[in-house]
Amino acid sequence: MKPTTVLVSVDSNSILIGAKHFANVLKDLTREHNLGSIVDVLETGSMGNYNGVIIAILPDDVYYLVKTEEEVRRIFEEHILKGRKVHSLAIDKEKIPNAYISEKKEETKIVTRNIGEIDPKNIEEYIARDGYFALAKALKMKPEEIIEEIKESGLRGRGGAGFPTGLKWEFTAKSEASQKYVVCNADEGEPGTYKDRLIMEGDPHSVVEAMIIAGYAIGATKGYIYIRGEYYGSVENIRKAISDAYEYGFLGDNILGSGFSFDLSIRLGAGAYVCGEETALLESIEGHAGRPRLKPPYPPQSGLFGKPTVINNVETLANVPQIILNGAKWFKSFGTESSPGTKVFCFAGNIAKRGIVELPMGVTVKELVYNYGGGIAGGRKLKMIQTGGLAGTFIKPEQADTPLDYDSYKNYGVSLGSGVILGIDDRSCVVDIALNVMRFFRHESCGKCTACREGTRAAVTILEKMSRFEATLKDLDLLKNIAKLAADASFCGLGQSFPIPLLSLIENFEEEFIAHIEEHRCAAGLCKKVEKKKKKSTKVF
């Protein structure tokens, strides 16, 4: 370790605001000044803030938020060369979501504990922070004991559905088969969600380690990480992690002399949201179009290539090594009784401080938006918040006291989902939002079942009419009926859940829909009357 370490937050989000370039500038300056033996410039994962690039200088514990190369040069010249803090660029540690937690409630950083702290491409840095210790411990336990520990911890799936992870593992372990699989669902396509990407980019080994443990626990010898085709940074870091894990003997034959063998490979998605649905994902790995399968049988009985399979989300898996190391009791000391542990939340839309934050389950929407998200950008008025992802609920600011955990939907009608907090300011129109959401689902519907394929199409048609001020009150009723029908009759989670955002919008903002219908008025001025074209249009309704 060199006397001075400069950490630059480099992840896919930060790169777009210059992080990679800034890191290179710092490295060049270090070389130019012959400081290579004293100063280490390291690229680390996300520090959770995107209003600029965060640079940390250790051991001084000074954090800077920079936007230009000139600012980076100034920090180098003043702070690193002369030891003088650049006050105008320094930020409080509290302003960094991740660092804030590590100071106030250090113990809540479970999934993101290494992100922004280690070089994700260096397996030794992961090992130095107890990496693969959980694997070594697990291999000395009986598979049943591991499953019992995970069950006892109360860990539930972080992808959105919230199924108990230990039970999933137990069902798969109990299925008799010559071959079983572990699959990591890294096809994060939920608009607003980018936590899995940051976990894979910032701490890829935690996912790899968890998959090996899962394989041992359920009796699987092969695993796949199915990553979104567009996630180049994640693919790169996971690929490196896998090859290093092979080299260190954590993957392959006879892992750590335990007699257990496990192989892991990456498979790429190719731009289909529906592949986030577990059985559609399996179809995709098998080389088919990603259309969901009828359930049951569920993957623990018949999954990949018809064999018992455990499918877990990236964030779920990243919890596993820590549970094995620290025990179920420790894990249960965070969060709420029915939803133990933490959740990584992503801020999106018009939230002032967009980035990620990991907090115990049960944190309220209000705390998230105002304490960690810094409120609404540009000092505008908050109109609504969508929680849980695009298939989640839209709520009014008045409902922001709701605590987010797996019961929040049941108790208050507010989704936890994948943990998105999408703030929307007063410049938006609900019809425009509903149309945007429904166009997304229309495009992403795989077309296998009528309720979803036709339901999404019909909803878009009605909303388009509404935005042209041509809809009637009957259309609004029809929209509600379509949503309710699709929720009941759709084949998979996609079709069953698109009604959730739609109905929550209508329920909370019905007067705005009615203003479009009866008064031909759009408060935001986004909807416009369209002059009739000469060409005959085919009307559906």
Place this chain on the structure above:
Amino acid sequence: MLTKEDVKKIVNEAKTEALEEQDLLIYTLHKIQDHYNENYIPPEVAEWVGEELNVTPAKVYEVLTFYTMFSTKPRGKYVIRVCTSLPCHVAGGREIINALKDELKIDWNQTTKDGLFTLEETGCLGLCGVAPVIMINKDFYGDLTPEKVREIIRELRRGDSE
């Protein structure tokens, strides 16, 4: 243009990463598409992939047309994928789309006359921290404004005419 031999080589290379038979179709198609400047997979090449992996042409086409990242028709040298999801939409995405269509003088799924740009819609790119976001081939651009996006296009055009 890839030859049948090239395809065979690509498939064989991919096979070293296979854990099971048939887990490679989409993976291989990605690799094949990367070889084409026009960002597409020609029909005969798709058939060769099928032959090598023992998949019928119908199955290969089904996959090619299901996933949005693949195309069976030639696209522009630069495929611009614009995130139209809600997080980008409410953060100024609408203006980005207007600026792009205006600058390129094309609509969705069209290619400019000079064959340089194809404009496509995409779902979330997972970069909501710096929305609005677009992707051009393998590069991402975030925190966009209409001016910035016009400049990006002009820059690419300039680079191409040199």
